[in-house]
Amino acid sequence: MLENAIDKLSLVIDDILIAEHEQDIATIMLAANETLVAEQFALLIEALPQDKRLSVWATYPEETQRAAFVDMGQGTRTSLIQALSDEECFDLLAQLDVDDVIEIAEEIPSRLLKYAIKSLDDSQRKLYQQAQQFSVDEVGHWLDYNYVRISEKLKITSAQLLLQKGLSPYTEDFYAVNKEGVLTGTVDINSLIQSDGENTLKTLFSPEIIKLNGHDELTAAAEAVILSGKMSLPVVDENDHFLGRFTVETAYQVKQETQTEQINSAAGLTTDEDLFSSVRTSAKNRGIWLGINLLTAFLASWFIGFFEATLQQVVALAVLMPVVASMGGVSGSQTLTVIVRGMALGQITEQNRKVLLRKELKVGGLNGIIWSVVIGAITYFWFDSAELSLVIALAILLNLLTASASGVMIPAILNKLNIDPALSGSVILTTVTDIVGFVVFLGLGSLLLL
Incomplete structure (x- = not known):
């Protein structure tokens, strides 16, 4: 399956490179939108010379542009920003959510970052400011905010109603907090589903809370999540106030990026060098x-x-x-x-x-x-x-x-x-x-x- 996906990307790259007209590229990309997986659109842009990138970029649907812009390497993103007009950049940044803005905050010009922050709603802007309290090398900077946070006094039956709304990926626990926002317990989803009664959630609290501190070193936190066997771990501050969660997806991304940096460093390369940089x-x-x-x-x-x-x-x-x-x-x-x-x-x-x-x-x-x-x-x-x-x-x-x-x-x-x-x-x-x-x-x- 993986080899097949790589082969498809290689074929699309070759077809684009031999295409002579923008209409030909548009035709190629119309078919590519049906065959490439989401993660490959950033790789496609990175694999193309500068003169082909804008033609391909213009064929991307809005949602694909947003995802590819965040996923691509810093060097490629910088070259794309330089090629696009400010208005085109602003339209793109207005689509980003708080996780995306945090991801690229260190890598885009300040004028664009200010616009991206301004485009967030009030609740997401607060989350962005919370992330800035931690350095990029600390886990508190890279939290996932798609979690279920509930009051510790909530009854089991009321908590079960939340399940009907659907759960975000990597959710296997509800995080219970007191009125001060302190994390007091975690509730396993499977235990909640199987429970029956009017008792409060405290009766379902896991015996031990496995948690991270926002100031924990990022790579160490990533390893802790991977070794925990959990899909995510809650993150708290020094006073045990609940901040968010750190998912296994982000943990593996951190591990992969660390390994990539080591490979580049061993060759004397910078991690932000674009394949087709000047x-x-x-x-x-x-x-x-x-x-x-x-x-x-x-x-x-x-x-x-x-x-x-x-x-x-x-x-x-x-x-x-x-x-x-x-x-x-x-x-x-x-x-x-x-x-x-x-x-x-x-x-x-x-x-x-x-x-x-x-x-x-x-x-x-x-x-x-x-x-x-x-x-x-x-x-x-x-x-x-x-x-x-x-x-x-x-x-x-x-x-x-x-x-x-x-x-x-x-x-x-x-x-x-x-x-x-x-x-x-x-x-x-x-x-x-x-x-x-x-x-x-x-x-x-x-x-x-x-």
């Missing part, structure tokens, strides 16, 4: 890390310079240097990837890091022994030199051990310095393995070959 913007985003990598490359070259005389006399060392650097870099990256992923999932602690270090050193040692023998043998048959074979074999073994240790320890050190390991870990690790590999290789070459 060459200047993309070059700027990526050029910073190319510059950092250049500095580390010069650092490694500086260490190589210490062995200039050795390289002049033993040319074979220069030929084999890339082998040492490559083996260490790949081995270290493998370890780094495993460790960063474990840290992101909360699987690595101070206690098990030592065990992991010992395990990775054993892995590096085993691979080091195997590949040092293989590379040493190849070197012997290539250059007919037992001494050179011994030099590169020892260098490979020591560099793989260094790479394994670095892959475990560098993320831990960066994490303590509040630096994202996914963002800078690979750059630092490559520098370490290059320097250690070159120094060991050329140092041993100086001792044994000259």
Whole structure:
């Protein structure tokens, strides 16, 4: 099913790209409206060059425009705002509800944000102001307000009448509050349906209230909802006043966005870069890390310079240097990837890091022994030199051990310095393995070959 949906989107993209006239695009989109799922309309806009986006956007129904505008990436949204007139933007923003405005508040110009807030009704405007009391990294900023909040004194029969009005998605509990708005209990919907009597809801309260605080860190709160097995959890302030709920849908969105940020960071990319953003913007985003990598490359070259005389006399060392650097870099990256992923999932602690270090050193040692023998043998048959074979074999073994240790320890050190390991870990690790590999290789070459 998923592959089929992806294939359909790919076909629509290809058809639009070869279409020569706007009428052709309109015809394509008329059929696409019947085949694409709602989430794919934002992906479609993001996948198109700038000159095609407005033509496709004009074919979207009003409701589709609203959903796609909120779902698309920041870079794509910014380019769309720049292409649309202010009046078109205002018409679009007037359709948004409070959840949508909160979602894009940090990513649209202030004049448009003011208009979007002004377009909300009084009750939604209050909810928006409540969300602003929390930072974007706190769960209180991202609440869902489609819940059932009832008085704790309400009778069971009266509460059952509310079920006839229908329930919003992810609703499995009613939230009971006292007259001060303090959350006093939760009522399971299934228990409410099966109950019969004139007693108050207190008799149906769940024995324990699983709740979040509005100031809880967002990713931690998302993990708590996912692990709770509940469809949503209530969120309160410091005085237990009920604020809203945090749904499992939002929790998984947060988790996915966090993983996407880590992937982009590992490649030195910003999360708001549009697929078809300008060459200047993309070059700027990526050029910073190319510059950092250049500095580390010069650092490694500086260490190589210490062995200039050795390289002049033993040319074979220069030929084999890339082998040492490559083996260490790949081995270290493998370890780094495993460790960063474990840290992101909360699987690595101070206690098990030592065990992991010992395990990775054993892995590096085993691979080091195997590949040092293989590379040493190849070197012997290539250059007919037992001494050179011994030099590169020892260098490979020591560099793989260094790479394994670095892959475990560098993320831990960066994490303590509040630096994202996914963002800078690979750059630092490559520098370490290059320097250690070159120094060991050329140092041993100086001792044994000259």
